[in-house]
Amino acid sequence: MNNVSINEIQRFSFDDTNVRGERVLLNSAYQEIIKRKEYPLPLEKLLGEFVAAIALLRDIIKIDGVLSIQAKGNGFLSTLMTECDEHQNLRGIAQWDENQNVPDVISLKDVLAGGYLAITIQPRNGQRYQGIVEIIGDTLSECLEQYFSQSEQLPSRVWLAANGAQCGGLFLQRLPHEQSKEGDEDAWERFTHLASTVKEEELLGLETEELLHRLYHEEEIRLYDTKTMQFGCSCSRQRTMDAVMSLGQEEMREILIEQGSIKVDCQFCAEKYEFTEADLEDVLGDQAKVH
Ligand SMILES: [Zn+2]
Structure with a gap:
């Protein structure tokens, strides 16, 4: 069996x-x-x-x-x-x-x-x-x-x-x-x-x-x-992005400055997600430009 x-x-x-x-x-x-x-x-x-x-x-x-x-x-x-x-x-x-x-x-x-x-x-x-x-x-x-x-x-x-x-x-x-x-x-x-x-x-x-x-x-x-x-994993780009956004503007900006993008691996299925400044533009607001 x-x-x-x-x-x-x-x-x-x-x-x-x-x-x-x-x-x-x-x-x-x-x-x-x-x-x-x-x-x-x-x-x-x-x-x-x-x-x-x-x-x-x-x-x-x-x-x-x-x-x-x-x-x-x-x-x-x-x-x-x-x-x-x-x-x-x-x-x-x-x-x-x-x-x-x-x-x-x-x-x-x-x-x-x-x-x-x-x-x-x-x-x-x-x-x-x-x-x-x-x-x-x-x-x-x-x-x-x-x-x-x-x-x-x-x-x-x-x-x-x-x-x-x-x-x-x-x-x-x-x-x-x-x-x-x-x-x-x-x-x-x-x-x-x-x-x-x-x-x-x-x-x-x-x-x-x-x-x-x-x-x-x-x-x-x-x-x-x-x-x-x-x-089966229920993760998705949108759900991961929601989690990233919950970090708050300040932390997102810090990670973007340090690492260029925000990378998240799903812990359940190892799927990799990556978010650039452009992806997060709407939430970061204008004054938040990091580059
Ligand atoms: Zn997953």
Whole structure:
């Protein structure tokens, strides 16, 4: 399976219950993201969990727009973010203090020291919505479960794994009580208990049908269509120019004097953008001529 692209997410539900699930498994889309920088393996793994998580969220929170998860803190990891748009384009990045040793097993709570997780929903047309979760757990799964209980008030469980080649996730959620059917409580307990037995190599190595069969061979499961995901960056010349303009006239002028133009490399995809004085003429104003 290592050589075949498998970047898929699939929804499923258990017959006669109100429990639904999602399973994601990504390889080349994930590899595209981590190869942009020289990440130490523990960070590749952590970033992979974030990528799997955004893919799951993308399918749960259905909006026409961009969804992102961003972790920020004061530890050796300053930022970790992943994003997915409505066309299943994924991108992500981590920034860390390269002078410090990266622990083999990363605890989110430790590496982000007093940090938080922001989940942002940015519809194409409409109000941006942001949910903030204080990071009190060691894992992203714990933080996400906390987010779901806060924002959707639905019992939800998340399992995530990544190994530098593949990343994957499994999600279970019990839908609102008024719709629930008899025996639901037991079913939820049973399904989450069985999912808790999932091993990393199963989450990363088995195709969805096989994984679900291994966990739930006694249950009736309905599988929905798979969706393909891919690496994709939403940067553009205009968006980059907006970011450059936010530096302010004075700083833009200084860079132009020193370097002749303002060069920006997209950190997500390495695309190079360059802006000359002529490009920025309108924002710099007349008195700002540097040459
Ligand atoms: Zn880009």
